[in-house]
Amino acid sequence: MAEASPQPSPTLDVPRLDTGSTFAKEAYAALKRAICAMDIYDHPDEIRLDERRLSEGLGVSRTPIREAMTLLEQEGFVRTRPRRGIFVVRKSKREIVEMITVMAALESMAARLAAERASGADIAGLRRLMDDFPSGNEGARLDDYSDANIAFHQAILKMSGCALLAGMSENLFIHMRAIRKITIHQDNRAARSIVDHFRIIEALERRDAALAERLAREHTLGLARHVERHGDFLDAAAPLADVVPAEAGTHR
Amino acid sequence: MAEASPQPSPTLDVPRLDTGSTFAKEAYAALKRAICAMDIYDHPDEIRLDERRLSEGLGVSRTPIREAMTLLEQEGFVRTRPRRGIFVVRKSKREIVEMITVMAALESMAARLAAERASGADIAGLRRLMDDFPSGNEGARLDDYSDANIAFHQAILKMSGCALLAGMSENLFIHMRAIRKITIHQDNRAARSIVDHFRIIEALERRDAALAERLAREHTLGLARHVERHGDFLDAAAPLADVVPAEAGTHR
DNA sequence: CCGGATTTTCTGGTATACCATATATCTCCG
DNA sequence: CGGAGATATATGGTATACCAGAAAATCCGG
Numbered sequence: 001m002a003e004a005s006p007q008p009s010p011t012l013d014v015p016r017l018d019t020g021s022t023f024a025k026e027a028y029a030a031l032k033r034a035i036c037a038m039d040i041y042d043h044p045d046e047i048r049l050d051e052r053r054l055s056e057g058l059g060v061s062r063t064p065i066r067e068a069m070t071l072l073e074q075e076g077f078v079r080t081r082p083r084r085g086i087f088v089v090r091k092s093k094r095e096i097v098e099m100i101t102v103m104a105a106l107e108s109m110a111a112r113l114a115a116e117r118a119s120g121a122d123i124a125g126l127r128r129l130m131d132d133f134p135s136g137n138e139g140a141r142l143d144d145y146s147d148a149n150i151a152f153h154q155a156i157l158k159m160s161g162c163a164l165l166a167g168m169s170e171n172l173f174i175h176m177r178a179i180r181k182i183t184i185h186q187d188n189r190a191a192r193s194i195v196d197h198f199r200i201i202e203a204l205e206r207r208d209a210a211l212a213e214r215l216a217r218e219h220t221l222g223l224a225r226h227v228e229r230h231g232d233f234l235d236a237a238a239p240l241a242d243v244v245p246a247e248a249g250t251h252r
Numbered sequence: 253m254a255e256a257s258p259q260p261s262p263t264l265d266v267p268r269l270d271t272g273s274t275f276a277k278e279a280y281a282a283l284k285r286a287i288c289a290m291d292i293y294d295h296p297d298e299i300r301l302d303e304r305r306l307s308e309g310l311g312v313s314r315t316p317i318r319e320a321m322t323l324l325e326q327e328g329f330v331r332t333r334p335r336r337g338i339f340v341v342r343k344s345k346r347e348i349v350e351m352i353t354v355m356a357a358l359e360s361m362a363a364r365l366a367a368e369r370a371s372g373a374d375i376a377g378l379r380r381l382m383d384d385f386p387s388g389n390e391g392a393r394l395d396d397y398s399d400a401n402i403a404f405h406q407a408i409l410k411m412s413g414c415a416l417l418a419g420m421s422e423n424l425f426i427h428m429r430a431i432r433k434i435t436i437h438q439d440n441r442a443a444r445s446i447v448d449h450f451r452i453i454e455a456l457e458r459r460d461a462a463l464a465e466r467l468a469r470e471h472t473l474g475l476a477r478h479v480e481r482h483g484d485f486l487d488a489a490a491p492l493a494d495v496v497p498a499e500a501g502t503h504r
Numbered sequence: 505c506c507g508g509a510t511t512t513t514c515t516g517g518t519a520t521a522c523c524a525t526a527t528a529t530c531t532c533c534g
Numbered sequence: 535c536g537g538a539g540a541t542a543t544a545t546g547g548t549a550t551a552c553c554a555g556a557a558a559a560t561c562c563g564g
Contacts, residue, residue, distance in 0.1 A: 106358075109469075304544095
């Protein structure tokens with residue numbers, strides 16, 4: 001960079017080496033990915049993150065790490081306790097239920113809007129997404145279905161045409177992914193889920209906004225009830241007996 | 253602090269001088285308050301925030317300021333463009349409509365839950381809140397009502413018993429406050445709003461969850477439609493012709 | 505050998521210096 | 535006088551040093 005080589009080459013501007021990428025943002029993305037990757041609810045104890053160790057590992061200073069941490073904390077993925085450490089958050093059962101409740105609110109509105117405004121092509125695509133899982137094929141491929149399940153829900157959010165609706169549910173999905181992978185194996189939830197999904201698709205195809213909304217809401221609230229009843233394992237191994245008994249999550 | 257005076261006084265621990273307060277958090281609160289105070293949509297041009305000037309003004313270094321900025325940016329109150337500056341965000345009409353749509357989703361779910369679970373006392377309190385504005389008294393005290401209006405909506409969110417529901421709508425309220433102060437004067441919206449509110453209260457009193465939900469949704473979606481039709485002034489004086497035409501807000 | 509006081513260490517919070525680049529200003533040639 | 539290029543300036547991004555306080559380790563008196 002010392003010699004500002006005055007090449008007369010007219011359109012050789014570097015391909016945006018800098019713009020858009022920032023150590024802080026990359027650290028944020030990396031940490032978020034890492035947190036999502038590990039199934040939080042398997043680990044027996046709280047996972048602690050060390051700023052200095054991370055900065056050393058990623059080869060950057062603490063500053064961008066701290067910035068990333070700030071974001072992650074606000075999103076509810078991490079909780080920093082002064083002079084103690086930064087810990088990956090393990091949501092309580094109650095918090096999970098609340099998140100699912102909010103999801104239900106967002107998804108039911110999305111379903112309503114999708115019924116009114118989504119293109120026929122999009123709805124057809126939604127059906128195609130689910131066609132790989134006919135309503136009697138459960139048992140096998142449950143893990144595959146777990147992903148398809150999330151894809152289905154996200155597709156509806158997106159089809160609402162309301163970017164904010166999809167955006168706000170994004171973080172909720174991340175927290176719920178781990179939960180879904182567990183609950184999907186319980187009861188007969190996979191099969192029920194598939195049935196529900198097809199009903200929702202039919203409502204969308206018939207452009208029945210009210211029905212689509214109701215079905216989406218009941219579908220997700222059903223999951224909330226399920227967790228409410230069978231999700232006690234979430235609160236089980238909570239080694240941190242700090243205060244903060246029922247603080248809400250995902251926001252300041 | 254040099255002499256660790258071994259006073260035998262048993263319960264004289266300092267009243268939490270440090271814990272809970274942090275320059276970064278205080279700066280965040282101060283900036284957020286400042287941003288909310290100024291009616292963004294009056295100012296003709298984008299408002300720029302200077303890290304160094306702010307740090308000088310608040311008497312702290314840039315570090316906590318930057319942390320606050322990171323939060324504010326994620327919440328959609330501020331947008332930082334590298335080497336350009338940090339600007340207070342002025343939401344586009346479309347973004348406002350999307351926010352109101354999300355509000356409708358959250359509020360309708362909250363109304364449903366409130367009808368099912370809120371205490372009679374809370375519902376009575378809600379009615380009391382609105383009793384100051386009988387359905388024919390509009391005209392005067394519109395500004396007062398603007399606040400009462402917001403209080404009403406927040407009360408329902410709170411009565412849902414779902415802290416996350418209330419929490420996620422918090423930032424949306426801030427963005428919408430300025431809008432409401434304008435729209436309340438248009439049409440006959442104040443009077444209509446009061447009527448709607450009383451209908452919602454009645455539904456809650458009758459514990460009619462489905463009705464409360466529907467009324468809350470239609471009430472807020474009505475505002476969305478109103479802004480959709482009459483909110484073009486929001487996009488009017490947009491001096492920054494940057495890219496980012498319809499980026500969503502309030503999330504990364 | 506044990507329990508409480510002391511010291512040590514480790515951690516997040518803050519201040520500060522520096523860097524790279526986008527913009528603004530100025531210079532100089534046409 | 536005007537515009538392309540050089541220089542100056544300003545601003546956000548990053549690195550680093552230091553601080554205060556809490557937890558852990560250590561020490562010491564019994």
